[in-house]
Amino acid sequence: MGKIFYIMGKSASGKDRIYSLLEDQRELKLKTLVLYTTRPIRDGEENGKNYYFVSDEKLNEFRKNGNVIEERSYHTVYGIWTYFTADDGQVNLTESDYLGIGTLESFMKLKKYYGENAVCPVYIQVEDGERLSRALKREKEQENPKYEEMCRRFIADQSDFSEENIQSAGIEKRFQNKDLDNCVKEIVNYIKSMQ
Numbered sequence: 001m002g003k004i005f006y007i008m009g010k011s012a013s014g015k016d017r018i019y020s021l022l023e024d025q026r027e028l029k030l031k032t033l034v035l036y037t038t039r040p041i042r043d044g045e046e047n048g049k050n051y052y053f054v055s056d057e058k059l060n061e062f063r064k065n066g067n068v069i070e071e072r073s074y075h076t077v078y079g080i081w082t083y084f085t086a087d088d089g090q091v092n093l094t095e096s097d098y099l100g101i102g103t104l105e106s107f108m109k110l111k112k113y114y115g116e117n118a119v120c121p122v123y124i125q126v127e128d129g130e131r132l133s134r135a136l137k138r139e140k141e142q143e144n145p146k147y148e149e150m151c152r153r154f155i156a157d158q159s160d161f162s163e164e165n166i167q168s169a170g171i172e173k174r175f176q177n178k179d180l181d182n183c184v185k186e187i188v189n190y191i192k193s194m195q
């Protein structure tokens, strides 16, 4: 039976970078589980790669058809943004392993939907000061930096990813993203050991 390797971590911990580098590791034979979001697309993002970027109307259609596996909404500085996983035929665990990105909350819901052993956590950790520096650097590189939203995320993450929540999600292993290449190597070894 296939598995979903599910990358989690606070904002700017490196989830997207790590996801792309793992996608490039052909020997892992991972397919991607692409989530949906109603947030606007950012510079450098691609529809269908980072997310499927959809309208609130499209989200409602998924809801009406009973195709939403999990969803989470955040009151951001720019309004409500919803992220969701849809049962849209992307995942076939009898055929492949998958790579996804999400939160502790969505991880627990996916485990409930696909089975306790089908979803393997890949929790990324970075020292908070370093993470904030990386977040600021990334934001500065955007055409329209969204500093207020960056700060909201930083603060929200402190409670959303509290030690208590990490423990109750059953996360035992953490991957330190100090040096990106080393971190990816450790994750590759972990994935291989689980396949």
Ligand SMILES: Nc1ncnc2c1ncn2[C@@H]1O[C@H](COP(=O)(O)OP(=O)(O)OP(=O)(O)O)[C@@H](O)[C@H]1O
Binding pocket: 009, 010, 011, 012, 013, 014, 015, 016, 017, 018, 134, 135, 137, 138, 177, 178, 179, 180, 181
């Ligand atoms: N080990 C590293 N050393 C230095 N910079 C890094 C490292 N890992 C990632 N980065 C950079 O840190 C920034 C944040 O990484 P990334 O966008 O992948 O984080 P994320 O966890 O996906 O964030 P978010 O949840 O906010 O989307 C990016 O500019 C990325 O290139």
Ligand SMILES: Nc1nc2c(ncn2[C@@H]2O[C@H](COP(=O)(O)O)[C@@H](O)[C@H]2O)c(=O)[nH]1
Binding pocket: 039, 072, 074, 083, 101, 102, 103, 152, 153, 156, 157, 160, 161
């Ligand atoms: N725990 C929280 N997670 C949040 C919040 N706002 C967004 N998110 C999650 O982060 C990732 C990445 O989002 P992105 O917009 O940078 O791609 C995604 O899985 C969201 O669910 C928050 O306030 N708290």
